[in-house]
Amino acid sequence: xxxxxxxxxxxxxxxxxxxxxxxxxxxxxxxxxxxxxxxxxxxxxxxxxxxxxxxxxxxxxxxxxxxxxxxxxxxxxxxxxxxxxxxxxxxxxxxxxxxxxxxxxxxxxxxxxxxxxxxxxxxxxxxxxxxxxxxxxxxxxxxxxxxxxxxxxxxxxxxxxxxxxxxxxxxxxxxxxxxxxxxxxxxxxxxxxxxxxxxxxxxxxxxxxxxxxxxxxxxxxxxxxxxxxxxxxxxxxxxxxxxxxxxxxxxxxxxxxxxxxxxxxxxxxxxxxxxxxxxxxxxxxxxxxxxxxxxxxxxxxxxxxxxxxxxxxxxxxxxxxxxxxxxxxxxxxxxxxxxxxxxxxxxx
Numbered sequence: 001x002x003x004x005x006x007x008x009x010x011x012x013x014x015x016x017x018x019x020x021x022x023x024x025x026x027x028x029x030x031x032x033x034x035x036x037x038x039x040x041x042x043x044x045x046x047x048x049x050x051x052x053x054x055x056x057x058x059x060x061x062x063x064x065x066x067x068x069x070x071x072x073x074x075x076x077x078x079x080x081x082x083x084x085x086x087x088x089x090x091x092x093x094x095x096x097x098x099x100x101x102x103x104x105x106x107x108x109x110x111x112x113x114x115x116x117x118x119x120x121x122x123x124x125x126x127x128x129x130x131x132x133x134x135x136x137x138x139x140x141x142x143x144x145x146x147x148x149x150x151x152x153x154x155x156x157x158x159x160x161x162x163x164x165x166x167x168x169x170x171x172x173x174x175x176x177x178x179x180x181x182x183x184x185x186x187x188x189x190x191x192x193x194x195x196x197x198x199x200x201x202x203x204x205x206x207x208x209x210x211x212x213x214x215x216x217x218x219x220x221x222x223x224x225x226x227x228x229x230x231x232x233x234x235x236x237x238x239x240x241x242x243x244x245x246x247x248x249x250x251x252x253x254x255x256x257x258x259x260x261x262x263x264x265x266x267x268x269x270x271x272x273x274x275x276x277x278x279x280x281x282x283x284x285x286x287x288x289x290x291x292x293x294x295x296x297x298x299x300x301x302x303x304x305x306x307x308x309x310x311x312x313x314x315x316x317x318x319x320x321x322x323x324x325x326x327x328x329x330x331x332x333x334x335x336x337x338x339x340x341x342x343x344x345x346x347x348x
Contacts, residue, residue: 017341018254020309021264022287023114023154026271027107028313029327030334032280034094038063046320050277050327058084062347064094073233073285080233081285082292090345091295091304092338099332103315107271110314115160127160129262134163141166147259148215153178153246154266169264170215175242178249185220187213222256223249229300233289243267243286247294255301270313274324287311291338305341 035052036043037059044051057065071084086092100113112118117128126134133149134140140149140163148170150161161169172178181187188206193199228251232244246265253260267287272280291309298304316333337348 015261016306018261018263018307020250020307021160021262022309022311023264023266024270024283024287024311024313025111025266025268026313027110027315027317027329028270028311028333029272029276029280029317030096030332031317031319031327032067032276033284033336034060034096034334035065035067036063037065043319048321049325050321060087060094060347064347067281067284069281070284070288073289080231080293081288082296083288086292086295086338087345089340091340091342092336093342093345093348095335095337095348097316097332098335099315103331105315105329105331107314112159114312114314115158125159125162126164127158127162130159130161130163130168133161133168133262134165137168140168144214147218149260150262150264151219151250151253151260152264152266153250154264158264160264169262175245175249178246181213181216181219182223182249185217187216219253219258222253222258224256226252226256228252228297230293230296232293232297233286243290244293247290248297251294251297254298254303254307272317272326273322273328274326276321276326295338295340299340304339307339308341309338311336 031043031047032050032052035057037054037057040054044053052067056068058068058071059065066083066087071081073081083092103110115127116124118124129150137145137149150169151172152158152161152169153172153175155173157167157169157171161167172181177187180189190203190206193203228248232248234244243265250263250265267283269279269283294309295304295307298307312335313333316330317327318330320327322328
């Protein structure tokens with residue numbers, strides 16, 4: 001988007017619409033996410049042990065299908081998925097083979113390319129979303145807004161939100177940290193400390209850290225002014241994914257009118273070089289259930305058409321399975337998009 005006429009166009013139009021980016025970290029296997037039924041014999045010959053049989057697929061038409069477990073989850077406790085209805089109602093879209101030229105198939109390069117949108121042979125140290133938000137909040141460091149311009153639930157700050165002078169996203173590094181903010185309005189606990197010099201000094205440092213967090217009370221107030229209308233999938237306990245809980249909190253922040261328009265959530269575990277079958281199935285079930293719950297929740301408040309969700313991943317994976325029951329790095333992959341505000345669902 002750097003130097004693009006889209007930037008001033010986006011900035012000149014006030015909008016109450018929201019973008020949620022879900023990053024499938026590790027390189028999602030698109031061939032077992034959107035399965036090619038029209039070339040199913042080639043697919044299964046290249047994937048004799050991890051290929052999904054025709055009788056285990058939900059037909060999307062046009063020679064493609066979703067795994068049945070994304071429609072009827074089998075490894076979860078809740079069995080909540082509405083992706084079939086979302087697809088049939090034009091509330092889901094699939095973009096095939098999205099990527100970038102001359103991929104090095106490096107995770108680091110892949111994340112940098114997706115975050116900067118730099119294009120071939122161009123090196124940028126800012127992110128595409130950072131460049132947009134830098135124009136929306138041009139004096140961000142000297143005039144901190146009342147709301148976070150963007151919220152990123154992930155381990156580290158990401159290049160996507162780099163403006164050139166700062167990282168403009170409010171980073172929440174774990175679901176525990178997010179719950180801490182929601183329950184107390186502070187990032188760090190300053191009360192339950194040891195009654196000794198160590199506790200006193202730790203409390204002081206934590207108080208200073210809390211004072212630098214400009215948005216904690218705003219996030220807490222938005223969360224407490226709303227509630228979830230449905231139960232989300234409980235995936236805690238399976239490698240601590242928390243996807244349902246993350247989206248349930250984002251839904252409450254949206255319903256509580258926080259005002260933030262950009263959210264990004266990281267979902268790890270997609271570097272499936274070995275024993276892919278069960279791992280990838282559970283990840284896809286978790287994603288399908290969480291997305292379905294998220295939009296059902298927003299629909300109850302009339303907000304589902306305001307929120308567009310899209311998935312990204314560093315790259316796709318090779319069509320040929322390896323000798324360890326997994327797949328190695330590939331090139332382009334499928335992007336999934338969700339929301340009743342889509343102008344057109346289906347394949348794009």
